[in-house]
Amino acid sequence: MRHRYFSVEPAQQRAALALYQGVKDLPLLCPHGHVDPRLFADPDFQFGSPVDLLILPDHYIFRMLYSQGISLADLGIPPLPTAAGAPAPAANHREIWRKVCAHWHLFRATPTGIWLRDELADVFGISLKINRANADAIYDAIDAALKSAAFRPRALYERFNIEALATTDAATDDLRQHQTIRDSGWNGRILPTFRPDGVVNIGQAGWRANIERLSDLAGSDVHDYASYIKALESRRAFFQSMGATATDHAALSAYTEALSAADASAIFARALRGEASEKDAARFTGHMLLEMARMSSEDGLVMQLHIGSWRNHNPQIHAQYGRDMGADMPIRSEFTKNLKPLLDCFGNSPALTLILFNLDETTYSRELAPLAGHYPILRLGPPWWFFDSWLGMTRYLDAVVETAGIYNLAGFNDDTRAYPSIPTRHDVWRRVCADWLAGQLVRGFIDEEDAQGMMRALAYDLAKNTYKLDA
Amino acid sequence: MRHRYFSVEPAQQRAALALYQGVKDLPLLCPHGHVDPRLFADPDFQFGSPVDLLILPDHYIFRMLYSQGISLADLGIPPLPTAAGAPAPAANHREIWRKVCAHWHLFRATPTGIWLRDELADVFGISLKINRANADAIYDAIDAALKSAAFRPRALYERFNIEALATTDAATDDLRQHQTIRDSGWNGRILPTFRPDGVVNIGQAGWRANIERLSDLAGSDVHDYASYIKALESRRAFFQSMGATATDHAALSAYTEALSAADASAIFARALRGEASEKDAARFTGHMLLEMARMSSEDGLVMQLHIGSWRNHNPQIHAQYGRDMGADMPIRSEFTKNLKPLLDCFGNSPALTLILFNLDETTYSRELAPLAGHYPILRLGPPWWFFDSWLGMTRYLDAVVETAGIYNLAGFNDDTRAYPSIPTRHDVWRRVCADWLAGQLVRGFIDEEDAQGMMRALAYDLAKNTYKLDA
């Protein structure tokens, strides 16, 4: 349906369709996401079964099923090796698929429901409704497609018309897969992104081991704060040499603090000795955001900040199944006060770009748009996670554009590990923008020239410029 | 007007009307509210004058009139016996009614205005506009109706097509009215709801007396924490034997805390001695929410939690007129952190249902929908109090459905003490849902089958299942 999702008011629908058609064939830019680079390192990569592809990695899907009493074991999710006594996961993928389809009404009017329906139609050519009756037919059709050469990730890259795709990689990743991709001579553009959380969060399990690994990879012993900073700079340079244009940072809050060198060194030393407190950890994270801003204003890597997800909120699920199991919960966020120390130092820095994401929609109009409408370093990331939905994106445009304009936005990113859902996610964004701009156009807030310029910016240019993908 | 309140866009209006007509004759389920059971205990109950029925018990009405300078005395509200020097209330009900009608423009575009207009039209058959000129004619028509047998509560129960109606009853209520109803052989289904706030809030005036009464009713001396818990369990069992399927709990915040048995006992002992501090009270309330969740996961009573109303905000009104005088004010709420101790213990409990209500709309998309979209015990109550309005309900659906779906919602409850307004309140909810679903349908997010299934669920099934009314 060409005009799916658009307003049904005839004038607005016509305008939306015209705007959408002007951009629907533009290439896709995917500057932030979690696709595994192995998909592209191996030219013959296969996705496995429909359940391997669509269910097991998708915590959007199993969180909802779990909320309605379906166990993760019944969905085939393997428990952690350390989880004593956890139930054995279902192994029959067809049966798992049938169970999912039988409960698919749970996803009515949700983005997950819309994405999968559109992905089946647009990527797999399957227009059957997902339900119990059609479960087997759909399973067979997906399964057959996945076995074909047309569904190798590199072939889909071409078919999806992707221009660039960034992965997200730990600072301690050796980027071997990225090296393999580069060596292969394939002309797809897969970029790494520098994500240092594992070596920054001194309170996190495994931090000490990550520091060892950082030493190894940086080729220098990290034994104090100075050598730590040096090793990080070295890793950033390596990532940049491998094509990275951006970094990514996650934190519970946007708290920033400029520690003195002495304080930073002392906390780091305590952390190395395993003696850092929770308060040390929070202050050090806040300080390292400033330090990363300093590095970005020197090396030019675009800085992304994702705020406000309380990870692993359900201890029972975490103990049995680990991370990313649909149990991450948003908390209230604050930027005006928390970011001030960083902005005091770097807010007017000509070489820095800082993209902000969070899960508290109240910040859109109250803090994010006013801040981005003044500070030259700031850009607003698209609606994140739970808000990457038709209404979520509409509320975002409603809340930020009047104050920040659209040119302080970072365009779209799909932020997904579900590679075949990428075209659908971009399509929804482009349709939302077309419909929103059409509303502005038919009511006379903007004219045709404005609408077309804004449409192209939102669909393509803003992501390209913000993430420096034109290099 | 068949299509009142629906979108005027023709396609959406047609779809909304069709969806609405599919459910408008379904019975009404009223699983949470404040109707007095005496209405049903006495088969000949009469409502009194139009002012007795519509004005004196309705703080929605007199709060607005008070905000515009009309005194409660002029509206006939009696002062507390303890309020020395309070003005005598107006006694002439016709004059009070005239005053209300003369100021009825204050209620333009408010739910109170809409409810009363629709109630007059749909329940009383009065289509005159409420204003000064029509005051007497309306008064006379209501008055005449109220004297007729058709306006006895039991007759209205049949006419309203109510299937079940729950009252809200203190843990220390002997449920005598409910017993009378059961003994009468009438086949209406009136259920009690267990509300233990008066025996849980150790900081509240009258708590000690309530504990005495609890001892009496439970037939055992409540002299320590253990006997207190036992008495509560005994009262729950009694309520359940009288038909209760649910409990209800009100608190200023969603703070929960798992006290050790020793700490709980110590605080309880201090409370009995009249020595509990404010902090004790807050911790004890938070602990008792866990304890009530524990009991519910054992006895199966559905647990409701109403959060975020600052009661009796205006001390002058409180001193002169007491509680429920239109001076309760919402405060900001938080769930992700506050509920965690309870969820850590009972979040995955197969037998527990916890329904959340609050007065801070920012929690809908940021906390409530993500939590309900994961934890199997959680359901979201419908928009509460100030938000039980066309726009309030629309914002609620906009904010929660994309993340939680509709199957993690508890359907509708009217939460009213204004018995004759019940059909109107349900009608508004059903119309909002029909219009919202029609919007989803005509834009292609859902299809006809989805829309009809969701419509029926929102209008009837979700309330029935969530509150276990199918037993």
Add this chain to the structure above:
Amino acid sequence: MRHRYFSVEPAQQRAALALYQGVKDLPLLCPHGHVDPRLFADPDFQFGSPVDLLILPDHYIFRMLYSQGISLADLGIPPLPTAAGAPAPAANHREIWRKVCAHWHLFRATPTGIWLRDELADVFGISLKINRANADAIYDAIDAALKSAAFRPRALYERFNIEALATTDAATDDLRQHQTIRDSGWNGRILPTFRPDGVVNIGQAGWRANIERLSDLAGSDVHDYASYIKALESRRAFFQSMGATATDHAALSAYTEALSAADASAIFARALRGEASEKDAARFTGHMLLEMARMSSEDGLVMQLHIGSWRNHNPQIHAQYGRDMGADMPIRSEFTKNLKPLLDCFGNSPALTLILFNLDETTYSRELAPLAGHYPILRLGPPWWFFDSWLGMTRYLDAVVETAGIYNLAGFNDDTRAYPSIPTRHDVWRRVCADWLAGQLVRGFIDEEDAQGMMRALAYDLAKNTYKLDA
């Protein structure tokens, strides 16, 4: 375009246009704003160049340009005399204008963009689109107009059909300009507003000097708290004698506290000695809000409270350019708890009107509307600053009317220093209200009589009554 901005749904558009046409010729009431009284004191006042008029005083414009990397110097903004090493400002106004026009796409879909476009069309008769190509033609047309007698402020006052316009004046202003206006015999109504922030905020630079000036103007030595209060009362009486009907107060939060006379005196004494702490300052501000409410309930001046702007958030801009440079940022606000001490004392005061403004939209439905729907002293100011926009005003009506009705609103005020933009700002408000009411009308929430009454109230009556401009 007669129906610009209205909904395009034909029935709603027709209704909106009819409502709008019923009020578009009503006089403009401007009860709160920042127009300089000198404009009216000098009958021959000229605005200077188009850049003097439209760019240099408008931080809405240069904040957005600055956010996209354009320096304030390039826009002609003069640095503070104290700012050593600041770049010299551009002096060629035509070049500055060209630069602004070349970047005007940044303002697409923003209120700034809409205001300037409508102002050029409606006030200057210029219908050219603002862009690089048209820059010179527009500059010349504005420039020519500004030189004509028709563009003297007093002539515009008549043409704009302004009925009354209030300026905002420090408590230490001698109101000389206002005296000149009164003496001139001109029949425009320009009122001062009493703004005591400079003598209340004991932590603010310059407070001591302001107290000296207060002593001089009040003709009595302010040497302790009692003489300070007396001096303030004397200034209020003077402002009132000069036509003032209102006061205005700004604070970071709505915190209020009733200090004892002893505590207030002690803090004031510490402040005089330069020894007041930050906490002293916050408590004193909170206390003075109560004190001002007390004075207002005696002298009848309407009290305005503007909450939640973190002023001068960017220290580099503040050091080089000073205040009001587009770097003021909203913060989260709270009223239910913070205002309680004030409401406990004066919430039921028959003679007091307190108008609330803030920059946190979450307070609209959660706190402001419930408070205003009960306390007789409260009125809600229109959406402030970043929210004085089409969508901002729509969200405000959506959020407050169902709970507070419209009769607890203060109508509109333009809050601008950009005098020629006043008709445009009022026009947008009137169109928003017409469109919103039309939506209520065509869906059957209100009838024609209601809609027309509400339209007139929102466009004119509420401002007149709330600010006591009918005196």
